[in-house]
Amino acid sequence: MPLMIVGTVPYENFPLTYSGCSFKDGRLNLGRESIPVLRGTPALLAAACIASEVLGLEKPRALVAGDIGLGDGSRQVYAHIVKYLPECNEQIIVFHYLQPDVDWHNRILIKIEELDRRPILVADAGYMYVAKMSGFAASYDLFTPDVGEMAFLADESAPHPFYTRGFLLQEDDGVPELIRRAYEHENAARYLLVKGKTDIVASVNGIVADISEPCVENMEPIGGTGDSLTGIVAALICCGRSVPESAALGAKTNRIVGHVANPTPAWSIADLLSCLPQALRDVL
């Protein structure tokens, strides 16, 4: 069981589910449930399923519950993972759309630190917010912010992107300074993959890689394209590549998906995923 993805799905009564998952005919199959792939954790899971198949990996495992923003499903997930972690044998855990809660975050991190073999930790979306908020961002191996979220990581006083101070909310050309500032205040993971006009892979030592071609501007408004990128990167890490190499290859793959599909801003992530297998093969 190498890859575990932890998050939520946007349905009020979706039960707590811990199972292998698969993607077929545009739908994500989770245990007995089947849901459409529009954005969020389902998009990450779908991309991870496709990439895992191309890479010859076993299916990712998903730990999800329904949550429409009240935090109830997130708390079910948190409680389950705290209980499950002592038996954890995953190589990599990706934390995704979860209601930020510092107390639960810290309980989970303590359990992870107690493991004999610590998994690679990737945080995106709400869990990246809480990882930063907790002051333990450096305990993670990879964060995958977009430019707005990068400004949040750079703002040592902001507990959520909603409070990012205006002078930090710049366009893409200010990203290197935001990265430097995030590391200065220990608000970044070991590696960052900043998703933007140019995707940037960085560490505390500076920029490791930048990927700007092919450039498909219409990808930015499409919900779920950042989520799918995190799923691709997670699968690449799972097959033994280093975190920064996986981040750079994943960014390139996602761009080729956009280049081949040539979407309008009105497309959905589901429209793009059919191009993922070939794009990943091309990059490898």
Next chain:
Amino acid sequence: MNLLSRMLGAFRKSGVKADLHDKGVSERGLLIFEHTSEVIRAESLLKEAGIDVAVKGPPPEVRTGCDLAITFPIVASLQVSHVLEKAKIEPLQVLSLQDLLLEPVSIYCVKDFGDYLMVRAANMKITVDKRDLRIVNISGGGCPDVPYLAARLVGKTLMEAPEPRSLGSTLCGYALQLAYEEMRRRCP
């Protein structure tokens, strides 16, 4: 102790006396709630009642997570308590205004894609087809109500879509509300 007593008590403790118009004395109070969804609902109700309220980030000493708080004019305490009691919304704390409040994001990034216009507020983006004002995409964010909101807004026009604040529960939902309002301002 009823809500109004708690509200007035908070200001007495902080030394706010009868003359609320003196310079150097805060004229505003702060309502802290258990859940962001209560803040969003309370803000809507208080605004509908014509009260000058604003959503802010609470000071660190009362912060529990990704919180929001509501500031309101002390002079409207009674009206605020009536509105909240009627709606059965009870704040956890009522404080005098601190000077450590965080300011919500107020800068918008706007991108024109020809037939489509995208507005970003903080981490939330909304994209509209300029030809029929239909919401074609919502992206960004990280709280669990974002996919839920997107499922309910995408495909509807700006005029027929529900306001994000009416369905959202988190700060990401609130950021989407700001992006939505800016989009409506640009596409009247």
